[in-house]
Amino acid sequence: MDLRELYQEVILDHGKNPRNFRFPEPSNREGQGYNPLCGDRITLRLQLDGDVITDVGFQGSGCAISQAAASTMTEAIKGRTVADAELLFGQFHTLVTDDGGPEPNMDTLGKLAAFAGVGEFPMRVKCATLAWHTLHQALEGDDASAPVKTE
Numbered sequence: 001m002d003l004r005e006l007y008q009e010v011i012l013d014h015g016k017n018p019r020n021f022r023f024p025e026p027s028n029r030e031g032q033g034y035n036p037l038c039g040d041r042i043t044l045r046l047q048l049d050g051d052v053i054t055d056v057g058f059q060g061s062g063c064a065i066s067q068a069a070a071s072t073m074t075e076a077i078k079g080r081t082v083a084d085a086e087l088l089f090g091q092f093h094t095l096v097t098d099d100g101g102p103e104p105n106m107d108t109l110g111k112l113a114a115f116a117g118v119g120e121f122p123m124r125v126k127c128a129t130l131a132w133h134t135l136h137q138a139l140e141g142d143d144a145s146a147p148v149k150t151e
């Protein structure tokens, strides 16, 4: 199995069986994301204790990439600080958009590296980043009801 197949396996697996597909109890932050290009929807809730994301989960519907991205994201950020989560977002964003942001570190990214190929399909980039924009909104968040805008 080459790297590309391995990456596809990760996305298919998480798309079919998303992890943390539930809302944490308790939770004190929420973000809602919608990608009109593809119809992907995500509601993300997390429990923030100080600056640590102690629990996180989501509910949503949409394409396999959007759900797999949300699933792998929840695994990646659980137990991390807000600063670490934002750093991961920066690296992930560079990985899928090649926007010249923070250099992606494949060891740090772990399973998130599976989305490296998404950059070849501009229409799918918003599917892959929806959960992360939703996370950003939830972390910023007073206004949990404002929809996420993907750029």
Ligand code: ZN
Binding pocket: 035, 038, 039, 040, 062, 063, 064, 065, 066, 126, 127
């Ligand atoms: Zn999608």
